[in-house]
Amino acid sequence: MTDAFIVLFGVLALVFAGLVLWLRQPMRSALALVAHMICLAAIYACLGVHVIALFQVLIYVGAVMVFMVYTIMLLDDRDSAYAHRFSGTLVPGVLVAVAVAFALWRLLGPAVPDLPAGPGGAPFGFTAFATAFMQQYWLHFELATILLLVGVIAAWTVIREER
Amino acid sequence: MARYELLLTLAVALFALGLLGVMVRRNLLVVVMSLELMLNAVVLSFVAAAAHTQTLHGVAMTFFIYVAATCEIALAMALLVLLVRRRGTLDLAAGQELKG
Numbered sequence: 001m002t003d004a005f006i007v008l009f010g011v012l013a014l015v016f017a018g019l020v021l022w023l024r025q026p027m028r029s030a031l032a033l034v035a036h037m038i039c040l041a042a043i044y045a046c047l048g049v050h051v052i053a054l055f056q057v058l059i060y061v062g063a064v065m066v067f068m069v070y071t072i073m074l075l076d077d078r079d080s081a082y083a084h085r086f087s088g089t090l091v092p093g094v095l096v097a098v099a100v101a102f103a104l105w106r107l108l109g110p111a112v113p114d115l116p117a118g119p120g121g122a123p124f125g126f127t128a129f130a131t132a133f134m135q136q137y138w139l140h141f142e143l144a145t146i147l148l149l150v151g152v153i154a155a156w157t158v159i160r161e162e163r
Numbered sequence: 164m165a166r167y168e169l170l171l172t173l174a175v176a177l178f179a180l181g182l183l184g185v186m187v188r189r190n191l192l193v194v195v196m197s198l199e200l201m202l203n204a205v206v207l208s209f210v211a212a213a214a215h216t217q218t219l220h221g222v223a224m225t226f227f228i229y230v231a232a233t234c235e236i237a238l239a240m241a242l243l244v245l246l247v248r249r250r251g252t253l254d255l256a257a258g259q260e261l262k263g
Contacts, residue, residue, distance in 0.1 A: 003166060006166065006169070006170070007169070010169070010170075010173045013173065013177065014173070014176060014177065014180075017177055017180045017181070017200055018180065020180075020184065020193070020196055020197065020200060021180060021183060021184045021187075021188065021193070021197065026190055026192040026193055026196075026253075029192075029193050029196055030192075030196065033196050033199060033200070036200070036203070037203065040203055040206075040207060043170075043207070044210055047210065047211070047214040048214065049210050049213065049214055049222060051222060052206075052210055052222055052225050052226075055225070055226065055229055056206075059229045059232075059233065060199075060203075060229070060232070063233065064199070064232060064233060064236045067236060067237070067240060068192070068195070068196070068236065068240065071192070071240045071243065071244060072192060074244060075192075075244075075247055075253065079190075079252055079253045079254065080252055080254045080257075081189050081190040081191065081252060081253040081254035081255070082190065082253075084189050084254070084256075085188065085189065085190075086187045086188065086189065087186075087187055087188070087189045087255065087256060089186055089187055090187045092186075093183055093186035093187040094183060094187070096182070096186060097179045097180070097182050097183035097186070098179070100178075100179055100182055101175050101176060101178070101179035104175045104178065104179070105171075105172060105175045108171045108174075108175060108208070124213075124214075124219075124222060128219075129219065129222065132219050132223075133223065133226075136219075136223075137223050140223070140227060144226075144227055144230040147230060147231065147234055148230060148233065148234060150234070151233070151234030151235075151237050151238055152237065154237075154238050154241075155237045155238050155240075155241040158238070158241040158242055158245055159241055159244075159245070161245070
């Protein structure tokens with residue numbers, strides 16, 4: 001049953017990803033991207049990785065995509081980029097994407113030997129995740145906060161530059 | 164097809180779709196969204212590996228990818244608004260006259 005849900009949400013994720021590329025209006029593309037991310041969150045939930053499913057909805061859909069939607073609302077919808085969907089590199093682009101997909105599938109797919117299994121159990125609960133995070137990854141966590149701070153300062157500097 | 168292979172195949176397909184969007188779309192906003200598609204494909208492959216091995220490394224890496232994606236989008240949107248105000252368009256074809 002779980003596998004059926006994973007296949008269903010996987011197909012939906014692919015369809016919505018295709019719509020992101022196909023739709024003309026960026027607002028519609030953004031909404032398709034939101035639906036795509038929600039499908040991925042459902043896949044993570046089916047896999048039992050509830051921490052990441054929650055992060056996917058809270059951080060990606062709740063923060064990143066809302067930020068993007070606000071930016072779209074700031075921009076003029078009579079832009080020439082709205083009238084023409086694709087650039088002149090459509091055919092080479094499709095060929096390169098197919099070649100990259102084939103190469104990646106050959107590298108990641110059947111050629112890869114099975115990954116070694118961990119100690120077992122389900123380490124994806126919130127308690128286990130938080131404990132392991134604070135014990136094993138605390139330095140990375142601190143570095144991530146610095147990266148976030150640098151990102152905020154950089155964005156603020158860009159906006160100030162414009163003024 | 165086993166679940167792990169299925170998820171990796173899905174991740175590869177999503178990455179290729181994102182790459183296609185980066186290469187063929189003219190709208191700068193949709194190009195940024197295609198980059199997000201590629202990042203999501205990478206996250207999916209990490210989560211699939213973590214679920215397959217029942218270890219936490221892939222999940223922790225995913226958390227850091229989210230942090231990097233948040234920084235990226237904040238900076239990308241600021242740059243995009245700045246670029247649109249200077250050039251007056253989101254069209255990538257309008258940037259062909261860039262020099263130096």
